[in-house]
Amino acid sequence: MAxxxxxxxxxxxxxxxxxxxxxxxxxxHRLWLYRPRSLWDVQLYGLAIVIFxxxxxxxxxxxxxxxxxxxxxxxxxxxTGRIVPHVRxxxxxxxxxxxxxxxxxxxxxxxxxxxxxxxxxxxxxxLAFFWAYLVIRRQTTELWKPLCFxxxxxxxxxxxxxxxxxxxxxxxSLYSRAIRAGA
Numbered sequence: 001m002a003x004x005x006x007x008x009x010x011x012x013x014x015x016x017x018x019x020x021x022x023x024x025x026x027x028x029h030r031l032w033l034y035r036p037r038s039l040w041d042v043q044l045y046g047l048a049i050v051i052f053x054x055x056x057x058x059x060x061x062x063x064x065x066x067x068x069x070x071x072x073x074x075x076x077x078x079x080t081g082r083i084v085p086h087v088r089x090x091x092x093x094x095x096x097x098x099x100x101x102x103x104x105x106x107x108x109x110x111x112x113x114x115x116x117x118x119x120x121x122x123x124x125x126x127l128a129f130f131w132a133y134l135v136i137r138r139q140t141t142e143l144w145k146p147l148c149f150x151x152x153x154x155x156x157x158x159x160x161x162x163x164x165x166x167x168x169x170x171x172x173s174l175y176s177r178a179i180r181a182g183a
Contacts, residue, residue, distance in 0.1 A: 043138075067127075074131060085134060
């Protein structure tokens with residue numbers, strides 16, 4: 001009995017355990033007690049924050065600033081570590097051709113400046129895709145699966161809660177659902 005009470009339980013092991021099983025860990029406590037040990041772990045938590053922020057349109061600018069900061073940090077890390085930052089994906093050619101096609105149509109648009117702004121937004125989304133793909137490919141553990149799932153679940157819950165509260169504040173009720181969107 002004394003030997004069991006003196007045993008130290010390490011909740012945060014030095015190296016995360018890589019499971020060969022195809023399912024997620026049995027509990028999410030590993031997700032929240034995990035200490036980032038490398039820049040790519042920090043990038044992974046940044047990815048989770050970017051995923052969460054994408055559910056709230058009012059925070060898109062904060063999301064863009066965070067995304068470009070993390071992208072610059074990832075490119076710097078790749079450059080100093082002599083790692084090729086581009087990870088091949090099946091979407092390279094279609095995204096590249098679509099981006100070039102949209103850019104080629106900008107001069108012929110009714111409002112070229114607006115079209116160029118929309119092309120910039122598309123390019124930002126494409127860069128976000130490639131950055132997320134790079135971050136996920138650089139992970140050594142399966143931590144990214146429950147973390148990204150938790151970010152999507154939290155964002156969905158937060159967005160739904162915000163919509164219900166806004167509906168109730170504007171005078172909506174179970175019996176009177178005549179409240180319309182203000183857009």
